[in-house]
Amino acid sequence: MTPTDWTLLSLHLAAMLLVAVVLGQAARRVGIPAVVGELAGGLLLGPTVLGRLAPEFHAWLFPPTGAVPSARAAIARVGMLFFIVTIGRDISLGEFRRIGRKALAVGTVGTLVPLVLGFLMCYVFPDVIGVTRKDLFATALFMGSILSLSANPVIARILMDMGLFKTEIGRTIMSAPLVDDLVGWGLFAVILAELA
Numbered sequence: 300m301t302p303t304d305w306t307l308l309s310l311h312l313a314a315m316l317l318v319a320v321v322l323g324q325a326a327r328r329v330g331i332p333a334v335v336g337e338l339a340g341g342l343l344l345g346p347t348v349l350g351r352l353a354p355e356f357h358a359w360l361f362p363p364t365g366a367v368p369s370a371r372a373a374i375a376r377v378g379m380l381f382f383i384v385t386i387g388r389d390i391s392l393g394e395f396r397r398i399g400r401k402a403l404a405v406g407t408v409g410t411l412v413p414l415v416l417g418f419l420m421c422y423v424f425p426d427v428i429g430v431t432r433k434d435l436f437a438t439a440l441f442m443g444s445i446l447s448l449s450a451n452p453v454i455a456r457i458l459m460d461m462g463l464f465k466t467e468i469g470r471t472i473m474s475a476p477l478v479d480d481l482v483g484w485g486l487f488a489v490i491l492a493e494l495a
Contacts, residue, residue, distance in 0.1 A: 402474030417443035444486035
């Protein structure tokens with residue numbers, strides 16, 4: 300990376316941190332988890348808001364290609380790794396076994412409802428989605444599996460922000476997405492086999 304790339308990466312990270320901290324604190328003040336404000340910050344800095352209001356500035360600060368996006372992606376992966384390890388450090392498998400049935404029930408319902416609705420959506424509204432008859436089954440599986448997947452790190456962060464991570468309901472909520480992800484990623488394997 301050139302000195303210009305390092306400067307741009309520093310500005311890039313500073314903008315992201317500043318917006319995340321400010322909106323995270325604002326979210327806390329109104330009584331919602333900080334992660335909601337931080338996600339809103341991503342929308343503000345992304346193509347949705349900044350990219351529409353100031354496309355040239357957005358393209359300069361967040362270039363789509365080159366060394367800066369690669370460096371940002373690497374930093375994000377390291378940050379996510381640290382966060383996941385921190386979550387894992389606080390998880391007790393003994394507690395998961397104790398609430399296993401409850402978590403399995405919640406996870407099954409939380410998987411089946413979006414899976415079935417996503418699957419049916421393709422068959423009921425194929426023209427809206429723009430899917431051909433030939434690709435209908437694979438697309439329906441894809442839509443169902445995508446809707447059934449969960450964002451475990453976001454769920455964990457919300458539970459941490461609300462002080463619920465180490466409670467029984469927090470453990471149940473964290474256990475349930477395991478079912479979602481097993482089914483969702485299993486369906487991805489089926490979809491890939493269908494497309495091969």
